[in-house]
Amino acid sequence: MGADIDLHLGKRLRRRRRLLGLTQQQVAEVVGIRFQQIQKYECGANRISAARLWQLAETLNVPISYFYDGLEDSPRRDREAERATPMLAQKETQDLIQAYYQLAERPRRRLLDLAKSLNTDGPTAA
Numbered sequence: 001m002g003a004d005i006d007l008h009l010g011k012r013l014r015r016r017r018r019l020l021g022l023t024q025q026q027v028a029e030v031v032g033i034r035f036q037q038i039q040k041y042e043c044g045a046n047r048i049s050a051a052r053l054w055q056l057a058e059t060l061n062v063p064i065s066y067f068y069d070g071l072e073d074s075p076r077r078d079r080e081a082e083r084a085t086p087m088l089a090q091k092e093t094q095d096l097i098q099a100y101y102q103l104a105e106r107p108r109r110r111l112l113d114l115a116k117s118l119n120t121d122g123p124t125a126a
Contacts, residue, residue, distance in 0.1 A: 007044030012067045014042040
């Protein structure tokens with residue numbers, strides 16, 4: 001179970017880092033470690049200490065609980081979720097999300113409204 005937790009935390013670390021458009025080197029410099037250590041965290045090879053997790057959460061601007069989101073799911077459910085949402089793993093999707101969050105609130109809202117108006121597959125949610 002411990003290795004599963006390490007891998008889960010590492011995946012969440014990688015996801016957030018990529019979402020923010022940061023390299024392993026950039027995160028490592030802020031935290032005060034070498035980028036190889038970030039690599040090891042992300043693949044679950046090394047455990048992230050409580051103090052390091054705190055630093056990473058602050059660096060990535062998320063609460064510590066972010067890293068544990070979805071952990072109560074079994075590894076099988078994690079695999080099923082990854083297969084069900086392959087579009088989230090695509091670079092295009094990550095680039096879009098990153099660009100979206102770089103906008104101010106008003107342009108973000110307008111872009112979201114535009115995207116919803118372009119959806120012709122079915123009813124849109126209000």
